[in-house]
Every structure is written in structure tokens, then in C-alpha cells.
Amino acid sequence: MRPAFQQLLLRRLHEKADRPVFTVVHRTGSKPTTDLTGAVMLDRVVHMQTVWREVCGQEPTTVVLAFLHGELFLTSLIAGLLSDVTVVPVALPRLGADSDRLRHIVQDCGATAVFCNAEQTENLYRALTLGDEADLPCPVAGLDADGTVTMVKKGAAHRPTAVPGDTFGPTLIQYTSGSTRLPKGVRIFAEQIMTNAELSRDRFGFGEHTRFVNWLPHYHDMGLMGGILYPLLHGGYSIQLSPFDMIRKPAFWLKCISDFKATISGGPAFAYSHCLAHVSDKDCEGLDLSSWGFAFCGAEPVPADLLPAFRRRFARCGLRPEAVLACYGLAEFTLYVAGENELEAPPESEENTHPCRLTPGTRAGLRIFDPHNCTPVADGTKGEIWLRGGSMGRGYMNLPDETAATFDVQANRTADDPDTEGPWLRTGDLGVIIDNWLYITGRIKDIIIANGMKIAATELEWLASSLHDALNPNAAAAFMTDPGVSGHAVLLIELKSAKSEIEDPDRLKQVIAKAVAGEWSIKLDDIQFIPRGKLERTSSGKIRRQSIANAWRNDHSKRKIGTEAAHGMKVGL
Numbered sequence: 001m002r003p004a005f006q007q008l009l010l011r012r013l014h015e016k017a018d019r020p021v022f023t024v025v026h027r028t029g030s031k032p033t034t035d036l037t038g039a040v041m042l043d044r045v046v047h048m049q050t051v052w053r054e055v056c057g058q059e060p061t062t063v064v065l066a067f068l069h070g071e072l073f074l075t076s077l078i079a080g081l082l083s084d085v086t087v088v089p090v091a092l093p094r095l096g097a098d099s100d101r102l103r104h105i106v107q108d109c110g111a112t113a114v115f116c117n118a119e120q121t122e123n124l125y126r127a128l129t130l131g132d133e134a135d136l137p138c139p140v141a142g143l144d145a146d147g148t149v150t151m152v153k154k155g156a157a158h159r160p161t162a163v164p165g166d167t168f169g170p171t172l173i174q175y176t177s178g179s180t181r182l183p184k185g186v187r188i189f190a191e192q193i194m195t196n197a198e199l200s201r202d203r204f205g206f207g208e209h210t211r212f213v214n215w216l217p218h219y220h221d222m223g224l225m226g227g228i229l230y231p232l233l234h235g236g237y238s239i240q241l242s243p244f245d246m247i248r249k250p251a252f253w254l255k256c257i258s259d260f261k262a263t264i265s266g267g268p269a270f271a272y273s274h275c276l277a278h279v280s281d282k283d284c285e286g287l288d289l290s291s292w293g294f295a296f297c298g299a300e301p302v303p304a305d306l307l308p309a310f311r312r313r314f315a316r317c318g319l320r321p322e323a324v325l326a327c328y329g330l331a332e333f334t335l336y337v338a339g340e341n342e343l344e345a346p347p348e349s350e351e352n353t354h355p356c357r358l359t360p361g362t363r364a365g366l367r368i369f370d371p372h373n374c375t376p377v378a379d380g381t382k383g384e385i386w387l388r389g390g391s392m393g394r395g396y397m398n399l400p401d402e403t404a405a406t407f408d409v410q411a412n413r414t415a416d417d418p419d420t421e422g423p424w425l426r427t428g429d430l431g432v433i434i435d436n437w438l439y440i441t442g443r444i445k446d447i448i449i450a451n452g453m454k455i456a457a458t459e460l461e462w463l464a465s466s467l468h469d470a471l472n473p474n475a476a477a478a479f480m481t482d483p484g485v486s487g488h489a490v491l492l493i494e495l496k497s498a499k500s501e502i503e504d505p506d507r508l509k510q511v512i513a514k515a516v517a518g519e520w521s522i523k524l525d526d527i528q529f530i531p532r533g534k535l536e537r538t539s540s541g542k543i544r545r546q547s548i549a550n551a552w553r554n555d556h557s558k559r560k561i562g563t564e565a566a567h568g569m570k571v572g573l
Contacts, residue, residue: 002171005190006082012232013038013078022228022238023260024070027245027252034071041078047147048079055141055152056112061169062086064106064114064138066124069242072143073218076115077228085112086169088185089219092120093127102127103137104182108397109173111138118142118150125153173397174221174331185397186331193225195390196334197233200226202361203340204264204294210236211291213256213265215246222267222299225335231264250275251283258287258317266296266327268542269303270474272310277496279313290318296339298327300542301440301458302354303473326354328440332406332425334391338362338438347435352462355437365389367411367420368433371444374412376420382432384444386411386424430456446545448480450487450522457545463519464491464512464527470500477535479549481525489516490526490552497532505529526552 013021016038024034036044052063063085067073073089080087088109093102106114106128116124121142129136136155144150171190175183200206214227231238239260246253246267254275257265297307311321327339339356346355358366368377371384386409395403406428411420430441442456449455457478465473475494482488491512495502502508509527516522536544536551 002084002190005171005194008194008233009078009081010042012235013042015235016237017042020237021232022074022240024074024240025245025256026242027249036071036074041075044075044147045079045082048075049083051141051143051147051149052079052083052085052113052115055115055139055149061112062088062109062173064088064090064109064111066090066092066102066114066116066120067218068092068117068120069218069240069244072117072145072147074228074240075147077218077224081171086171086173088173088175089224090175091217091219092116093123100130101182103130105175105185106137108185113139113141115141115143118144121151121153128155170394172224174224174393175219176331184399184402186393187395187397188331188334188393192334192391192393193229194233196225196336197230199361199391200230200336201234203336203359204296206230206234206236206264208235210234210238210264211260211262212236212238213241213253213260213262214238215241215243215253215265216267217243220299221329221331221335230335246271247274249278251279254279254283254287254289254314254317257289257292261288261291263291264294264296265292266294266298268299269297269301269306272297272306273303273474276306276309276313284314284317287314287317289314290320292319293323294341295319295324296327297325297354298329298339298356300474301442302326303462304352304354307354326356328356328385328429328438330427330429332393332427333387333389334393336391337387338366346437349434349439351432351439351441352459353439353441355434355439358433358436358438363433363436366438367424368431369411369424371426374409376411379433379435382430382441385427385429385431385438385440387427388422388424392423392425443545446479448478448489448520448522450489450520455520455522460489460491460516460520460522461493463515464493467511467515468502468508470495470502471529472496472532475532475535475543477543477545477548479545479552482553487522488525489522490549491516491524492526492528492530492535492548492552494530494532494535500532502529526556 018037020035020037022036026032063080065073065076090105114124121140124140136153138155140153141149142151170187172188173185174188175185210231212227212231214223216223216227218224239256307324311324322341322343325339325342329336338358340359342357365388367386368383369386370377377383395407406426409424409426410422411424428444432439442458446457448457460478461476462473465471472494477492479490481490512527513524516524536548538544
């Protein structure tokens with residue numbers, strides 16, 4: 001399948017030899033846009049492949065791409081896909097953090113070399129050596145704007161262990177952001193990319209007319225697959241923004257959609273709430289969002305009131321209500337699982353999340369199972385979301401036990417529901433199907449147990465945030481005080497902005513504690529209001545509840561449940 005995949009990529013580049021396949025856009029600077037035509041990309045790809053051979057030898061096996069947003073990453077990605085190498089896109093390590101994460105990825109995938117922007121070479125070198133300059137796991141090569149190698153830090157190149165049955169290695173390894181400290185690498189082959197691209201095409205109408213404005217990180221499945229590869233594979237065109245430009249000024253994202261007449265764009269729930277909070281009426285002047293046919297929202301549970309509020313707010317700019325939709329996907333399934341245009345309102349429900357619309361095409365490979373006895377449950381019953389189909393990745397790198405427990409699961413058949421043939425992918429996500437709508441309610445590991453009930457952490461977080469406008473429901477961590485003790489929990493929740501104020505925080509804590517106790521009989525042993533951006537996050541911006549919980553428990557290891565919380569502790573910083 002890899003040759004067929006490569007032939008399709010080449011055909012798309014040749015078809016657009018004199019037209020842009022990518023436009024890189026910058027919010028500031030002397031050159032706001034750079035068009036990359038198919039011919040330009042082909043020339044740069046050939047040059048990049050030559051550079052790789054100079055650094056790695058004749059047959060580089062696994063190439064880690066640690067680039068900033070922009071042209072060098074796009075060129076390197078396509079060069080890798082058109083070569084018989086494995087491409088591993090990664091996030092740059094933050095200053096003073098994430099070094100162990102990057103080193104883990106490089107060693108786990110058996111990288112032949114790490115390539116980065118020239119100005120990042122020293123930072124990458126320090127991050128990978130962790131202070132021991134003699135212990136560089138593989139060469140680090142810095143490239144300047146035209147792809148010329150300007151600096152190489154030498155290290156011993158590795159070779160990953162071959163997996164029986166693989167003619168080629170994985171086309172891509174997508175490292176999950178995860179809720180724990182060290183990520184897992186999902187092995188994605190050309191077959192999965194082609195299958196998921198077709199699935200996405202049928203749901204989102206990808207084609208030659210597609211104009212995709214992508215600000216999502218290129219190392220994350222939603223930005224990498226949906227925002228870069230799928231438009232290219234289907235003959236479309238994508239406009240690439242820096243994630244930082246969108247976060248610093250969300251109106252810039254909407255302006256690009258308007259200016260480029262984008263048909264598809266989207267992001268996690270925080271992007272939509274960010275627009276509602278920080279895009280002014282003046283920013284909306286002149287915006288035309290009528291071309292925006294698919295405004296997708298996913299990657300995390302979507303608060304029930306968020307998308308209706310976004311529709312109302314930007315209807316004045318021509319945004320059609322049915323264009324705004326919730327979707328669901330994960331790296332283990334390459335990207336897309338479910339979500340369609342919402343031609344009708346979801347059914348009334350007690351759930352606090354906005355659902356994804358299901359159709360026969362997406363529902364065929366998605367079921368809700370009881371996670372304990374591995375039997376399917378009826379619609380309307382909560383359980384774990386299981387998936388099957390050709391988009392399923394081929395397991396995790398170097399984790400055979402987790403691969404078997406996640407990617408090769410067989411269900412227990414029941415007499416009244418024999419259609420359970422696997423293998424299934426266990427997502428670890430909790431959900432419920434109501435009238436062909438899928439509600440994502442939380443994660444199995446993010447459950448709080450009280451009096452026999454299992455409450456998703458997000459439910460508690462959203463209840464608390466509803467009690468004061470300054471609290472951010474998308475930036476909170478609720479977890480059990482002690483995993484072995486039912487009915488006790490902790491809530492850490494960020495303020496929405498640096499300007500947010502709570503006049504009487506002690507009084508608000510009492511109100512929250514009373515509401516949570518009344519709803520679920522859960523006693524909150526600690527409630528903390530955290531400055532914006534201070535809770536530990538994954539590389540894709542999700543809250544690391546499990547890591548935060550472990551840090552909190554370590555700092556409170558001598559504290560008995562119910563005693564006063566210590567003050568001034570740092571949480572995942």
C-alpha cells in the first residue's frame with residue numbers, strides 16, 4: 001500500500017505544479033504569506049532527501065521532525081512520506097520542561113536522526129542529553145530556511161527492532177499526548193492513512209474544492225492528518241497558521257477563514273470558547289464566514305452549551321448553524337471516528353456534553369461496551385467506546401502488552417447481539433449513544449467513585465465551573481483524593497483569564513463543595529483556584545489529570561483525608 005500512497009501524493013503535487021498546495025501565513029512580519037506550489041514542493045523534497053542521506057547515510061530508517069510551524073516541516077513531512085522511512089513529528093520541548101518526553105520518543109522509535117530549525121539545534125541538543133553531553137542518542141541536524149544543514153550534533157544512530165510482517169516500517173508514528181508523563185507511539189501505516197482519509201472524505205466532503213485553514217499543531221493527529229495530509233491527498237489546498245498566532249489572537253483565525261474562503265477548519269473546545277471570550281464586535285466587522293461548511297470541534301469533551309453559543313455569536317458573520325459540529329477521533333484510529341453536519345438539534349439529554357452525530361457509515365465500526373465484562377450495551381446505556389475497521393493503527397511502539405490489551409480485543413458475544421466480531425480497539429473513552437448521537441462523557445481513568453457510582457471527572461468540573469463566571473470548565477482537574485477510598489475528591493480549576501477575580505474565594509469553595517456533595521455525595525477535600533495556564537497539559541493542550549493527581553498525592557502523602565489542604569503547593573509545574 002505504501003507505493004500506492006506515494007503515487008497518489010506525487011500525482012497531487014504534479015497536478016498542482018503551478019498552483020499552491022500549501023500557503024503558510026504569519027500574523028506578523030514582513031512576509032505575511034508564502035505559497036508552496038506542487039513544483040516547489042517537489043524540488044524541495046528532492047533536496048531534503050539528499051540532506052537526509054548526507055546526515056544519516058544511504059538508508060535513514062526513522063526521522064524525527066522537531067520543527068517550528070512552517071515550510072521546513074511541510075517539506076520534511078512530504079519528503080519522508082515519499083521515501084521509505086518512518087516519520088515522527090514531535091513538539092519542541094518547552095524551556096525547562098518536556099526534555100524527558102523528547103528523549104523518550106527519540107529512543108523509543110529508534111531514531112536515525114532528529115531534524116530541526118537551525119536556531120533550535122542547541123536547545124534540542126541540551127534537551128536530548130539531559131545535561132550529559134556525551135549521551136546524545138542520535139545526531140541532531142539543524143536546517144536553515146532553504147533546507148541547508150548548518151549544524152550537526154553527532155550521536156550514535158539507532159535502528160528500531162523490526163516487527164514481523166512489516167514489509168516497510170510504519171509510515172508515521174504518532175505519539176499520543178496522553179495523561180501520563182511519557183507518551184506512547186502509535187504505529188500508522190499507509191493503509192490506515194488511506195482508509196481514514198476516505199472515511200473523512202465521505203463525511204466532510206474533501207475534494208479539489210477544499211480549502212482548509214489549519215492552525216492545529218502539526219505533531220498532533222488532528223493537525224497532521226486532517227489539516228495537512230487529507231486536503232493534499234484529495235486534491236485540495238490548505239492554509240497553515242501557527243498555533244501561537246491563533247492563541248494570541250483568535251480573531252486572526254476567523255479572518256483567515258474569511259479571507260481565504262475556507263470550507264473546513266476547527267479545533268478543540270478551548271478554541272471556540274477562546275473566540276467567544278476574546279473576539280470583539282469590532283473584530284467581526286467585515287468577517288464573512290459563509291464559506292465555512294465544516295466547523296469541527298473535537299479532541300476533548302465539548303461542553304453542551306458551547307457550540308450553540310458559538311453559532312449565535314457568529315451568525316452575524318454568515319456562519320451557517322449546521323456547519324458547527326462536534327466530532328470524535330484519536331491517534332490510535334489514525335484520526336477521524338465520527339461527527340457530521342448537524343442538520344437537526346440533538347435530542348434532549350441530561351449529559352453535559354455536546355454529542356457527535358452518527359450515520360450508518362460511522363456507526364458500523366463503533367459500539368458501546370461494558371468495560372468490565374466486554375459485552376455490548378443497549379443504546380442509552382453508558383460504557384466504553386470500542387472501534388473496529390481499517391483505520392485502526394498497528395499497536396504501540398515497544399509495548400506488546402498494552403498493544404494486545406488495546407488494539408487486539410475480542411468481545412464477549414451475547415445471544416441477542418452476535419455482531420461483535422473483532423478485533424476491537426478499546427479507546428478508554430466513556431460514552432453513550434442516544435438516537436444516533438454519540439455523547440463523549442469522559443475517560444475511564446478519569447473516574448471518581450462515590451457510593452457505587454462512577455462519575456466522570458468532567459461532570460464534576462463543569463458543575464463547579466457553572467457556579468462562577470471566572471472559572472474555566474475546560475481547564476480543570478478533578479480526581480479521587482485516594483484511589484482506594486470512595487467518595488472523596490480534589491478539584492483544581494483555573495481562572496478563565498489573568499483579569500478574572502473571585503471576590504470571596506472561601507465562600508465560593510463552600511458553595512462548590514455543597515453542590516458537589518448534594519449531587520453525588522462526594523466530599524471535596526481540597527479546592528484550589530489556579531491562575532490561567534498553570535495546570536499541567538499535554539503537548540496538544542489537554543489537562544493531564546493523572547499526572548496532576550499523582551503530583552498532588554505525592555505532596556499530600558502524609559495528609560489524612562478530610563484534613564486542611566496545604567497551601568502554596570505547585571501542581572504539575
